[in-house]
Amino acid sequence: MLIPCPWCGDREDIEFKYGGAAQIAYPANPDSADDAAWARYVFFRPNPKGKMAERWVHSAGCRRWFNLVRDTVTHEITPTPAAEERR
Amino acid sequence: MIAEAIRRGALADYAERFTTLYETAGSSVSIRELPFLAQLNLRVDAGDTAVMGQVTDYLGFSLPLTPNTASQAGDRRALWLGPDEWLIVGPDDQATSLEQALRGGLGGAVGSVVDVSANRTVLEIRGSKGHDLLAHGVPIDLDPGAFGPGCCAQTLLAKAQVIIERRDEAPAFQLYIRSSFASYVADWLLDAARAL
Structure with missing residues (x-):
């Protein structure tokens, strides 16, 4: 499988490490967040059958983290705007 | 007894094996260490x-x-x-x-x-079959059309992290290898060279 690194271009998946789901929002008011809110932030993750926003790191290459959207069924990777993926 | 500091390249022990490769493979592929950069x-x-x-x-x-x-x-x-x-x-x-x-x-x-001078040693792979040798273990395209003079890349060579560089038009690659992986990579290259 080829993974598009926003800096290095398409590279083999063996050069990358997976970082789980992207776009996990930190509690807006951490001081007042209760246990349930923390549990949801720390432990709860989406597990869709289909498109999923993910974090990846090009660990054997430029060592940068980036976002991409991968289909968990077909492994098809949807192109992401450069400004969004380089975060 | 006076302690004497002796500086050795990470692959100093491989010089003889690299010479043997050159004697058998000739100009088609040769490997040498460029230590202490x-x-x-x-x-x-x-x-x-x-x-x-x-x-x-x-x-x-x-x-x-x-x-x-x-x-x-x-x-x-x-x-x-x-x-x-x-x-x-x-x-x-x-x-x-x-x-x-x-x-x-x-x-x-x-x-x-x-x-980070001590972090990596450099191997130079030279010759018309140098590309074929690296293609045994590198997942990226090193063809001159995709990886021409002035290109470098960080990737994996037989699971070891390396930086590969092509300096000029000559058929030669510079491999920057972690010192602790150097003997593994050198052994792997010498073994792969037998299959050329």
Whole structure:
């Protein structure tokens, strides 16, 4: 499988490490967040059958983290705007 | 007894095996170690044009901003490692002068200069079959059309992290290998060379 690194271009998946789901929002008011809110932030993750926003790191290459959207069924990777993926 | 500091390349023990390979494979593929190169890791914000200009002035040439390319002037070269990270390479005796130049260029700006000369040793693979040899274990395309002179890349060679660089038109690659992986990579290359 080829993974598009926003800096290095398409590279083999063996050069990358997976970082789980992207776009996990930190509690807006951490001081007042209760246990349930923390549990949801720390432990709860989406597990869709289909498109999923993910974090990846090009660990054997430029060592940068980036976002991409991968289909968990077909492994098809949807192109992401450069400004969004380089975060 | 007086302790004597002896400096050895990470692959000093392999010189004989590399010579044997050259004697059997001839000019089609040869391997040699280029030990003790001065290597400095530079991190600086590439978007800060003032600092980048200063680094250029102190260093004598500009850092490459295109991913996976290298720039050079004389015997000094800079390899792109990341959007804010470069490896500056020079001859053995220039580690201190390069470090001072980079620190001068950085001034008080946010960034870092680290001497990583002992981190990696360099293997040069030369010859018409050098490309075939590396293709046994490298997942990226090293064809001159995709990886021409002035290109460099960080990737995996037989699971070991390496930086590969093609300096010029000559059929030669420079492999920057972690010192602790050097004997493994050298063994792997010598074994793969038997299959050419």
